[in-house]
Amino acid sequence: MVSRPHGGRLVDRVVRGRRRERLLEEALELPRVELDAGLASDVANIAHGVYSPLEGFLVQEDYESVLYDMRLSSDIPWTIPIVLDVDPSQVAGVREGDDLALFYNGRPLALMRVEEVYGWDRGEYAERVFKTRDPRHPGVRKVMARRELLVGGPVDLLAEPPEPFEAVRLWPKETRVLFEARGWRTIAAFQTRNVPHTGHEYVQKAALTFVDGLFINPLVGWKKPGDYRDEVIVEAYKALIKHYYPRDSVVFSVLRMEMRYAGPREAIHHAIVRKNFGATHFIVGRDHAGVGSYYGPYEAWDLFREFPDLGITPLFVREAFYCRKCGQMVNEKICPHPEEYRVRISGTRLREMIKRGEKPPEYMMRPEVAEVVLSHPNPFIEEGEAQG
Amino acid sequence: MRGWSWGWRLLAQRSRRRGRYTTVSIPVSLYERISRLIEGTGFTSVSQFVTYVLREVVSEMEEEKLRSEAVSEEEKAAIIERLRRLGYL
Numbered sequence: 001m002v003s004r005p006h007g008g009r010l011v012d013r014v015v016r017g018r019r020r021e022r023l024l025e026e027a028l029e030l031p032r033v034e035l036d037a038g039l040a041s042d043v044a045n046i047a048h049g050v051y052s053p054l055e056g057f058l059v060q061e062d063y064e065s066v067l068y069d070m071r072l073s074s075d076i077p078w079t080i081p082i083v084l085d086v087d088p089s090q091v092a093g094v095r096e097g098d099d100l101a102l103f104y105n106g107r108p109l110a111l112m113r114v115e116e117v118y119g120w121d122r123g124e125y126a127e128r129v130f131k132t133r134d135p136r137h138p139g140v141r142k143v144m145a146r147r148e149l150l151v152g153g154p155v156d157l158l159a160e161p162p163e164p165f166e167a168v169r170l171w172p173k174e175t176r177v178l179f180e181a182r183g184w185r186t187i188a189a190f191q192t193r194n195v196p197h198t199g200h201e202y203v204q205k206a207a208l209t210f211v212d213g214l215f216i217n218p219l220v221g222w223k224k225p226g227d228y229r230d231e232v233i234v235e236a237y238k239a240l241i242k243h244y245y246p247r248d249s250v251v252f253s254v255l256r257m258e259m260r261y262a263g264p265r266e267a268i269h270h271a272i273v274r275k276n277f278g279a280t281h282f283i284v285g286r287d288h289a290g291v292g293s294y295y296g297p298y299e300a301w302d303l304f305r306e307f308p309d310l311g312i313t314p315l316f317v318r319e320a321f322y323c324r325k326c327g328q329m330v331n332e333k334i335c336p337h338p339e340e341y342r343v344r345i346s347g348t349r350l351r352e353m354i355k356r357g358e359k360p361p362e363y364m365m366r367p368e369v370a371e372v373v374l375s376h377p378n379p380f381i382e383e384g385e386a387q388g
Numbered sequence: 389m390r391g392w393s394w395g396w397r398l399l400a401q402r403s404r405r406r407g408r409y410t411t412v413s414i415p416v417s418l419y420e421r422i423s424r425l426i427e428g429t430g431f432t433s434v435s436q437f438v439t440y441v442l443r444e445v446v447s448e449m450e451e452e453k454l455r456s457e458a459v460s461e462e463e464k465a466a467i468i469e470r471l472r473r474l475g476y477l
Binding site for chain 1: 440441443444446447448450451459463464467468470471474476477
């Protein structure tokens with residue numbers, strides 16, 4: 001049986017039918033807050049149950065509980081505060097119990113019942129969530145630029161934000177039906193923000209050996225400069241799956257959610273989200289959701305051990321590398337050979353090769369994947385580039 | 389309980405915790421057994437150990453008790469239709 005949703009119930013706050021028509025009209029008369037792409041995807045994720053049991057943006061009690069104790073005030077594990085930030089002018093005159101219209105791209109997206117407006121300390125947020133206030137950390141830089149107040153309360157989704165990858169985007173309700181239809185009882189989820197190299201393939205297939213199905217669920221949405229573009233990740237995975245995966249054992253779909261680069265805390269968040277999609281297992285590799293050297297390579301593994309009640313089983317997989325003596329991808333647990341035989345599959349090195357237009361060797365990247373990446377005029381996000 | 393000593397060591401090191409707490413009673417003999425048991429494990433108090441164990445037990449019991457809202461047959465049919473259209477089924 002697939003995992004039960006986090007907190008026991010899959011949240012559904014998508015408004016449908018006549019009620020939707022009526023609320024869309026009402027939204028035009030309400031005080032409005034224009035959202036950026038990241039917040040718009042948060043609203044959709046709340047409404048579709050990706051963030052179950054959250055019904056809306058966090059109120060102060062939950063915010064502080066998550067920040068300091070990594071749990072909601074109901075004691076349910078939750079590690080990344082999901083918050084809506086506003087300028088004071090945007091909520092002037094708004095009181096507890098009022099409705100706010102949340103707009104995206106000039107159109108009504110959702111309604112929010114305001115439960116609370118409160119101040120927050122962005123530096124403290126950074127310290128707790130990212131374990132640093134260093135402005136060079138991409139997550140810290142983003143948080144420090146956010147607005148002064150937070151608004152907490154439930155949201156009701158009236159319209160779907162645009163999704164260029166609609167054909168490969170599934171919501172938790174859909175994956176749950178899909179997994180059931182395929183007869184899968186155990187599902188390993190794989191989180192990624194990269195194009196696949198042979199190390200990723202090794203890890204995914206190692207997990208798939210022991211479960212019924214593999215759920216590859218890359219993040220699309222805001223990422224830091226230097227990361228791969230969403231369309232490159234999607235096309236690269238399509239190529240890999242087409243040529244190297246048994247079709248009936250894998251489900252590929254994207255999740256529109258910002259990378260936060262919060263390392264261990266974000267690893268737990270990623271696991272909870274995949275539990276809501278129905279995954280029973282979650283693959284946690286080296287330096288999960290990390291950036292630079294802010295987190296230890298296996299620090300996320302330790303944090304998982306603090307949550308006996310997470311409800312999804314982490315699969316801790318060590319870094320894979322190619323061993324010239326073994327003649328295949330291995331990890332240090334199964335390869336007895338010394339370092340001189342080992343070739344590390346470095347993401348940084350791969351990026352450099354791709355930037356130079358060089359095709360990576362086959363032991364690092366499948367030729368079909370390399371072809372997709374190299375055929376893109378600019379596979380990487382550039383500094384200062386606006387991202388939808 | 390797998391690997392709890394590592395995890396708890398991290399938790400104990402966290403400097404500032406704001407959770408609200410209350411008191412429950414357990415037999416003194418059990419308290420003493422737990423005190424002996426947690427020596428050198430990374431758990432710094434009986435309360436920490438009991439909280440950890442209770443969370444594990446309670447979440448399992450809740451899993452049994454709670455039923456996720458079933459998708460209606462009509463909704464399920466629509467989802468299957470979409471999944472077929474997209475090539476997932």
